[in-house]
Amino acid sequence: MTRNEILQALLQFQHSTHDEYKIRRIGIFGSVARNQFTDASDIDVVVELVEPDLLMLVGIKQDLERIFHRPVDLVRYRAKMNPFLKRKIEQEAIYV
Secondary structure: OOHHHHHHHHHHHHHHOHHHHOEEEEEEEOOOOOOOOOOOOOEEEEEEEOOOOHHHHHHHHHHHHHHHOOOEEEEEOOOOOOHHHHHHHHHHOEEO
């Protein structure tokens, strides 16, 4: 799967699950965003939800792993989070 195919799949996912998850925005960061991923890489996904909920995050992660057939590292973007991770996301993230 290419970076563009991953982004397209995320866009479709966001549209098809809008009523269920209420995703404000979703994107990739890390090796996929830098176009340095391999078959062994996980997919780093950043998500911002209208109404954050732990069960929603678990559902999103499981759904994306089913779609991509590989591990997904899902991070909820928020105002207060690890500053190093937040800076990395702000520098690398590609949103759909």
